[in-house]
Amino acid sequence: MHSRSLRVLWLLEELGLEYELVRYERDASFRTPPSLEKAHPLGRAPVVEVDGLVLAESGAILDHFVDRERRLRPTSPEGLREYRFFLHYAEGSSLGCKQHADTVTHGSGPDTARRSIGLRRRR
Numbered sequence: 688m689h690s691r692s693l694r695v696l697w698l699l700e701e702l703g704l705e706y707e708l709v710r711y712e713r714d715a716s717f718r719t720p721p722s723l724e725k726a727h728p729l730g731r732a733p734v735v736e737v738d739g740l741v742l743a744e745s746g747a748i749l750d751h752f753v754d755r756e757r758r759l760r761p762t763s764p765e766g767l768r769e770y771r772f773f774l775h776y777a778e779g780s781s782l783g784c785k786q787h788a789d790t791v792t793h794g795s796g797p798d799t800a801r802r803s804i805g806l807r808r809r810r
């Protein structure tokens with residue numbers, strides 16, 4: 688699975704919660720289908736329906752379940768700081784790098800990726 692949905696599935700497994708998985712197949716250019724916009728206006732994965740709500744943004748979804756279950760969130764100030772760091776790092780700094788790498792692998796080619804991160808090709 689090449690999706691932030693994995694973050695949510697991982698947490699649901701860690702929490703031992705039951706869930707129904709709904710798959711939205713991507714098109715050839717790796718975009719989600721318009722039908723996902725019916726679930727949430729962002730039209731991006733993951734989207735979850737839980738507690739009568741429709742939630743998007745993987746970090747917000749993770750926070751929702753951790754709050755609801757009152758498990759896995761550290762209580763010490765240091766632990767909480769680290770928890771927040773990694774919750775945001777995964778979608779922020781870390782994924783920024785991954786997206787650049789994906790652009791090289793799947794997207795518009797190495798030159799586009801190099802330009803977007805300010806690198807020049809060596810002559």
Ligand SMILES: N[C@@H](CCC(=O)N[C@@H](CS)C(=O)NCC(=O)O)C(=O)O
Nearest residue numbers: 690691718719731732733744745746
């Ligand atoms: N910040 C959002 C990013 C959502 C996102 O861009 N999801 C990707 C899959 S990992 C997606 O749906 N891409 C297909 C598209 O934009 O059409 C989150 O963490 O949930």
